[in-house]
Amino acid sequence: MRILFVVPYVPTRIRTRPLNLIRALIEAGHDVTVATLSTTEDEVREFAEIIEGRCLVLCERMGKYRSLTNCLLGLASRAPLQASYSWTPALADRLAALLGTRDYDVVHVEHLRGARYALYVQNLLKQQGKNQVPVVWDSVDCISALFEQTARASRSSSSRLMARLELNRTRRYEGWLVRRLDRIVVTSGIDRSQLLHLASTFADDDEPGANLESRVTVVPNGVDLDYFRPLNGEREKATLVVSGKMSYHANEAAVVGFVQEAMPRIWAARPDVQLWIAGKDPSRRIRDLKSDKVVITGTVPDIRPFLQRASIAVAPIQYGAGIQNKILEALACGTPVVATEQAVAGLSMQPGVHLAVGQGMKGLADVVLVLLNNPGQRRYLGKSGRCFVETNHNWRSIAGLLEEVYQEARHEALATRLTTASAPAEVVG
Numbered sequence: 001m002r003i004l005f006v007v008p009y010v011p012t013r014i015r016t017r018p019l020n021l022i023r024a025l026i027e028a029g030h031d032v033t034v035a036t037l038s039t040t041e042d043e044v045r046e047f048a049e050i051i052e053g054r055c056l057v058l059c060e061r062m063g064k065y066r067s068l069t070n071c072l073l074g075l076a077s078r079a080p081l082q083a084s085y086s087w088t089p090a091l092a093d094r095l096a097a098l099l100g101t102r103d104y105d106v107v108h109v110e111h112l113r114g115a116r117y118a119l120y121v122q123n124l125l126k127q128q129g130k131n132q133v134p135v136v137w138d139s140v141d142c143i144s145a146l147f148e149q150t151a152r153a154s155r156s157s158s159s160r161l162m163a164r165l166e167l168n169r170t171r172r173y174e175g176w177l178v179r180r181l182d183r184i185v186v187t188s189g190i191d192r193s194q195l196l197h198l199a200s201t202f203a204d205d206d207e208p209g210a211n212l213e214s215r216v217t218v219v220p221n222g223v224d225l226d227y228f229r230p231l232n233g234e235r236e237k238a239t240l241v242v243s244g245k246m247s248y249h250a251n252e253a254a255v256v257g258f259v260q261e262a263m264p265r266i267w268a269a270r271p272d273v274q275l276w277i278a279g280k281d282p283s284r285r286i287r288d289l290k291s292d293k294v295v296i297t298g299t300v301p302d303i304r305p306f307l308q309r310a311s312i313a314v315a316p317i318q319y320g321a322g323i324q325n326k327i328l329e330a331l332a333c334g335t336p337v338v339a340t341e342q343a344v345a346g347l348s349m350q351p352g353v354h355l356a357v358g359q360g361m362k363g364l365a366d367v368v369l370v371l372l373n374n375p376g377q378r379r380y381l382g383k384s385g386r387c388f389v390e391t392n393h394n395w396r397s398i399a400g401l402l403e404e405v406y407q408e409a410r411h412e413a414l415a416t417r418l419t420t421a422s423a424p425a426e427v428v429g
Contacts, residue, residue, distance in 0.1 A: 001105040001406060006035045006095070006121070008086035008113040010043040010059070014245065014280070016325055017140065017187075017221055018110050019050065024399030026054050033102070035095055035117075037062035037086055058098065060091040079116075080170040082143060086113040092120055099124050103133075106406045110138040112170075115177055122181065131416070134182035134409035138219070141187060141321035142194040144170040149319035150249065155256055155285075159249040175202035178216060183409040185219040185402065187322040188346030192216050219402050220346075222395035223328040230334030230386060231308045238273045238372055241310035241335075243303055243326045247281035250320045258316035259289045261361035262368070267293070269369050278306040307333040311378065312371055316364055317343035328393050331355065331385035336378045338367050354388045355381060 003025060011019035011034070025032050032055040038044045039062055051057070067085050074084030095117065107125070109118035115137060122135045147170055150163035175198030178184055186192050199212050242258065244251040255277055266273050273293070277286060280299035290296045297306070307313060313330035315337060323346040330337050337355040344357060351357040356371060358364035371378050 001403075001410075002031045002033075002103065003406070004033050004035065004095075004098070004104045004107045004121075006107065006109040006114055006117050008037050008062075008111060008117070010036050010038045010047050012043050012046050013050075013227075016224070017138075019047070020222060020224060020395040021399055021402060022055070023050070024395045025402070026051075027396070028399060028403065030403075031055075033098070033104070034058070035091060035098070036060075037088065037091060039063070058091070058094050060088055060094065062086060062088060078169060078172070080112070080143075080166050080173050082112045082166070082170065083115050083173060087116050092117070095121060096124055099128065099130075103130075105133065105410060107133060107135045108138060108402075108406075109135065111140050112143045112174070115173075118177075118181055132410070132414045134406075134413040136183045136185065136405060136409055137177060137181045138185045139174070139177075139191070139195060142174065142191040142198070143321070144174050144198065145191070145194045146250075146319070146321040149321075153253065153319040154249055155253045156249050171198055172202045175199045178212065182215075182413060183405055184216045185405055186216065187219070187221050189218055190346055191322055192218050217401075217405050219405065220393065220398060221323040221325055221328060222393040222398045223325070223332045223389050225332055225390060225394060228304060228307070228329045228332035230382070235311055236274075236309050237311065238270060239276065239310050239312075240273065240368065241276040241278055241306050241313050241330075242316065243307065243313065243330070244279045245281060246277065246279040246286050247283055250317060251279070252283050252285055253318055254316040256285055256289065257318060257361055258314065258364065259294060262316065262365040263294075265362065265365035266368055270372055273372065276306055276310060278303055303329070304333065307335050310335055312368060313337045314364065314368065315339035315343040316361065322346050327355070328389055331389045334382040334386045336371060336381035337385060338364060338371065340364065348392065349388060354385050 005022055007018040009015055011022060022032055022034060034055055035058040038059050044059060066088060070084040070087055071081045074081045107121050118135050118137050125133050144167060147163040147167045151160050151167060154160045174195060178195050178199035186195060195216055196212055242255055263275060275294045276297065278297045278300060282296055282298055287296055307330050313335045315324055315327050317324060317340055319342060324343050327337055327339060327343060339355060339357055341357055341359060349355055356367045358367040
């Protein structure tokens with residue numbers, strides 16, 4: 001297939017979903033064109049090195065000033081700020097020129113930040129008489145569900161305020177998009193149910209709404225099993241690692257809560273335990289946690305050594321959406337994982353078999369202490385977790401699910417066009 005893949009940020013190893021879907025689609029023999037927005041030259045360079053010239057890439061610069069302007073203008077609209085954040089006429093013009101000169105079988109657009117491009121491309125295709133080309137929107141997560149949790153549970157007052165301001169119009173907009181675009185994919189069954197509920201709850205009488213159940217499909221996140229893998233040799237003793245982008249409010253809340261509420265309980269029983277907080281752009285609240293027993297790495301060129309050397313990876317997520325990539329990456333490295341129930345809600349894993357689950361910060365601390373004192377159980381969970389991701393989260397298999405969505409969307413769009421073309425003309429007078 002000829003696939004136009006629009007993503008409102010450059011795919012990188014941190015933005016793992018678009019990167020690995022694009023790679024897997026190329027490896028499967030598809031002709032992929034990527035249209036994206038960059039904020040730094042480093043991310044463009046990283047993407048180019050990984051892709052190795054195997055696809056056409058259209059890239060426009062997206063500065064912070066432009067995003068801020070978009071948000072200010074977006075305050076006067078009914079759409080959420082997320083839908084305005086990444087809009088730039090420069091990329092829109094390049095998409096229009098591209099679709100005027102090249103034919104595609106399907107257009108894939110990622111995230112709520114890309115939704116405006118999905119609507120723009122859908123309109124262009126209709127104007128060009130290319131109604132048989134479906135637009136597939138990868139919602140990734142249900143963002144309004146994330147906002148609902150943020151408004152309730154975030155430790156940041158600014159994050160809570162912003163979530164409350166955006167919640168209602170994000171709900172309406174996501175529900176409307178489900179009815180508007182040809183097909184929608186999400187990372188988990190929970191997100192699918194939430195989007196379908198929004199589509200039913202906030203429907204207008206003049207909006208199409210047939211076959212909503214078949215319109216939304218789960219395409220889970222995967223993990224690069226060649227890149228993230230176990231290493232031979234001994235791990236660091238009594239060392240915990242928490243990974244992720246540390247400027248993200250959900251990660252900040254998780255890390256601060258774990259250090260303040262769980263670690264004192266762990267240190268009381270095991271004073272030798274060290275915690276690594278590994279991830280880019282740590283917030284001030286996280287930087288303030290640094291001590292002789294808490295290492296704040298900041299941005300690192302490679303997260304793998306921290307996952308491969310730690311005794312246990314901890315995912316103390318208190319709220320979130322979709323699938324937590326940090327868990328998949330740790331499991332792929334053969335590292336035993338201890339997580340909250342919220343962190344594994346999007347995964348079909350069996351606690352005690354593939355990873356360990358604790359209820360609340362006290363529960364996490366107790367489970368961590370049990371595993372620290374049981375090397376055999378840690379080895380078992382490490383091997384079992386690796387087997388789980390090999391079976392259920394291989395990007396090649398996941399890309400196959402996405403291909404099926406593309407094919408189904410193409411057949412539906414073509415059938416709709418043929419039905420419309422063969423319908424008898426209305427007789428007037």
